[in-house]
Structure formats: C-alpha cells, structure tokens
Amino acid sequence: MRGPDTTRVLAVMRKELLEYRRTRAIVVTMIIFPFFFLIEPIVSIFVASPSGSAASLDKFVTFPLLYMLLVPVVMPSTLAAYSVVGEREQGTLEPLLTTPLRTSELILGKAAAVMVPTMVLSYSLYVLFLLCVQLFAHPAISSAVFHEGPVLLALFLFAPLVAGWAIVVGLAVSVRANDVRVAQQLGALASFPIVAVVLLMAVGVIHATFGVAFAFALVILAIDLRALRIVSRMFNRERLVTGTKATRSRTRRVSP
Amino acid sequence: MSAPPTLSHGTTSESALVVSNLTKRFGDRTAFSEISFEVGYGEVFGFLGPNGAGKTTTVRTLGTLLAPTSGSATVAGIPLSADNGVEIRQRIAIMPESPGLYLRLTVTENLEFFAGLYGLHQPTARIKDALEAVNLADRASDLCGGLSKGLRQRVGLARTLLSDPAIMFLDEPTSGLDPVASLEVHNLIIGLRQKGVTIFLTTHRLDEAEKLCDRVAIMNQSLRTVGRPDELRERLFKKALVVRTLAPLSDPDKIFAHLAAVENWRSEEPGSYVLSVSDPNVAAPEVARSLVGAGADVLSIAEAQHSLEDVYLELINDDVEATKS
Incomplete structure (x- = not known):
C-alpha cells in the first residue's frame, strides 16, 4: 500500500491554516489564550522569596514550569475537535x-495544521517566560529556574508530544461526533492525563530526571503514532457522508 | 478531455460506466436494488427519479464514497473496489447537490486547494480555464461566502472541470437556481458534451433531462427504464391524434368508430378528442375527411406529443399504485 502523498497533505494543511487566518475568533483566541497560562508562572516566580535553600527553590519553580506544559495540550484540542465534524x-x-x-x-x-500554530505559540511563550525570568526575576530564582534542566527539557521536548496527544484525541472525537459543540467539549478531555502527570510531578510523586523525561517522551511518542493510525481507521466515509453506519458488504469495503 | 482509458490488459474500455446488479442497503432500508446500465464515453446520461429513489446514493457509490452491498461496476474503465478508490476518484469528478465551498476562502483559493488534492501541474492555468468556462474569471478574487447560490454552483462546476475528468457526476446541478443561472449551467453542459465529456446527470427537472441528455434512466429504488427520451415515449405511449373542433360533435362515435385507422377514441373536453391510431400519417387524412363529411368545423388535427414528464409520471405512478395495492 502506498504511503501518504506529501502534496495532498500539504494542500490540506495550507487550506486549514488559511481558514484559521480568516477566522477572527480563532486568531484572537490563539493570540490571547496562551497569555493566561503565562500569568500564574510569572506571578509565582516574581512573588517567590529567594531566601530558601537551593533545593527548596528548585522544587518551588518546578510547578510554574510544568504548568506551562498545559498550553500545547489545551490550545489544539478545540481546533482538532472541530476539524472533521466542522467540515461535515x-x-x-x-x-x-x-x-x-x-x-x-x-x-x-489536519493534524499538521493544528500542530504548527500550537508549537509556534507554545515555544514563543516559553521563550518569553524564560526571558522575563532572566531579565527581571531575582538572580537566585532565575538561577533556580535555569538549574531545572530536566524540567526545561521536558517543557521543550514534551510540548510537541503532548500537543500531538491532544490533537489525535481531538481528531478521534471529531471523526465520531455528530455535533461540533459535543466534539469540542469531548476534545477538552485530552488534557486530563497530561494534567494528572503534571500534578504528580509537581507534588513529587514522579521525580523529574533526564531519564524519566526521555522515558515519558518515548511513551507519549509511541502513543501518539499509534493513536494517529487508530484515528485513520476510525474514519468511516460512509458514516460521515450519510450519517449511517456502514453495512457489511459482499464486495470489499471502499474506503481507502 | 480524457480519452477512454487503456486497461491493464491493453484494450480500451468501450463504456465509461458499466453497472451490473448493483445494490446498496443501509441496514433494513434499501437505497437501490439490482440496478444495471451502461454509459458510453461522451454521453450525457440522465438519472431521474423522485426524492428517495436512490439517485444520490448511486452517485456516491459509483464515486467510491459508499461501498455497494452487492453487485459490481466499472467506473472509467476501473473496477469498483476498495483498492481502486483513489484511482477511480482521480478519473472522475463529482459535484454534489450542495457545492460545499470554503466560504472564508476566495474562489481561486478554493480551486487551488482542490487542484492540490488532484496533484495538478500548472494549476494556475487550469484554474483560469475552469473559471472562464463557467464565466467566473472576474470573480476569482471574491470570497465564496459573498457569492450568490448560483455563483457558488458555478464555482462547484469549475471545481469539477479542474481535473479534466473522464466522467463528471452532476447531482442536481441547477437545484435552487433561477432560470438565467440554470440556462448558463445548461449551456455549460452542452459545451462539455460537445467536447466529449461523459456526464452523469441526476435531476428532478424533466425538461432539463429532455434538453440535455442523450439517454435517461428512470429510477425508483430499482431501475424502471433506460433509453433515449423519444424511445421511452414510443415504448410507453400509443400513438394518438388530437382532434379539436369548433363545437362538440353531436355523435363522435358515429364519426370515429367506423374508421379503420382509429383503434379507439376518448373525449378529453368538449370539442377535443384523442384518437388512438397505429399510424398517424394514415389516420389523419381519413379522420379529416370523415369530420368534413359530417359537417364538423375542424380547428386542428395533430399528433399527440408526450413529454418525458409523461413518461416519468406514467412509470412513477405505476409504482405508487403498486405500493397502494
């Protein structure tokens, strides 16, 4: 069986990006929404007392950093959930x-079209946050933030992976849902497992080390790739076109 | 336009579409059953039927959107099967009843997107040609959301022209259009026919089918009949003369019953009589002589003309009667 044709994938992606650009609500939400996720980390970092030990400071800055991992999870879920049911x-x-x-x-x-703006905005936000910390935070706090190697790595490494997770969940919901609102509400569920992992790391149940970060990254990557294939298989042309389930055919199924 | 495709075994397919005992069911509901027909290359084939007759489902099945429940078909020389879906869709173009355009994109952007999906080389030239064919070149930069329904329908048609398809499936292409816009679509179809494009036209509009189609199929879940409109008329209706007189005849039976060329007669309204005849050319002079001999003031004697609508109603009413009984 032939693999995907890049020209057609790019054509779909370009069209989607063009539609986003022409939809004012999407543009405004995409620009404003991530900044809400910047408020809590910034406030935490700037009100923090630099008087504690280095270890306690390291622990203190972990949560604000991990909190920003929610940006690439929450942001694409709505767009991904709209993508197929919206076309319908x-x-x-x-x-x-x-x-x-x-x-x-x-x-x-569709997945690439959601991934591109999500990653551009997420990384921009991370860089903006680190710049603010470097320029305006107390040197002890700033040092603690940049000392959090595994967490920073997790932030940059995990962002596309958790975004990928949110996108495939959103797409899965979108190919099955009959209503845009339902799809978008269900798509938001994608953030739950990631929120759980972030909380477990923040409260110290999972200790952020380079090894843990890489192991998690590999697991999420494997899940994303598998989930993408499952979504392709869930895509039932017959149901999407007619609203009825495909019946068993005496000839072979026509759904390449 | 695309030439008949050469098949893998080196021969050229004779028909653009060959459908054999094709059936589609959705659970217990039958959309269409055991339909068989062929459409030649360059033919405009009308597919007529009432709402729910299975016309759109047939198009979707032949367009590989739906899998048939049973039966087989060859589309543009390619057998309808799971493995051939992409290849078939590369050779055909379908315009659904609703053109389905991206309203936030311009006309050109919509067409560029679809050109990309067909992997067209030099899409700019193809888009320009397609827009000129539907008289929309001056609206190329307009957002589709700002176009009227008729103009959107034309963009949909331009989209089907992009890929130079071997077969075009047009599902109710003039649905909801005003007479002028409909006429433009008709002219476009006539132009495509002259270029040798095979067109599979589903429509409710019998005048449209009569005007545009080389052959028509009348469908009501199963195929009721297939043929040229004039063939269908001959097949379904006996030949008849319509006689009109200035005043009602005092004893029409005395005038018509003894004529050898007249099989039977009936009066539709005062002064108007329909005579069943085997050959109108033989019967008409005989009827005229008899009427003049009886002192009737004859207004006209003409052969009865049956439209495709008469054929359609005859067949569909049969189905309604059969359902009632």
Missing part, C-alpha cells in the same frame, strides 16, 4: 472525499 457541518466534507485524497492524508494534513 459546513457541507465541505463530501466534495473533499470525492477527490483522490486518502484518509491518512486528510488526517495528517
């Missing part, structure tokens, strides 16, 4: 499916 609702899915586009190409294109 605006009547553009059927024309799309009459083209040579394969299901895997559609899913990859």
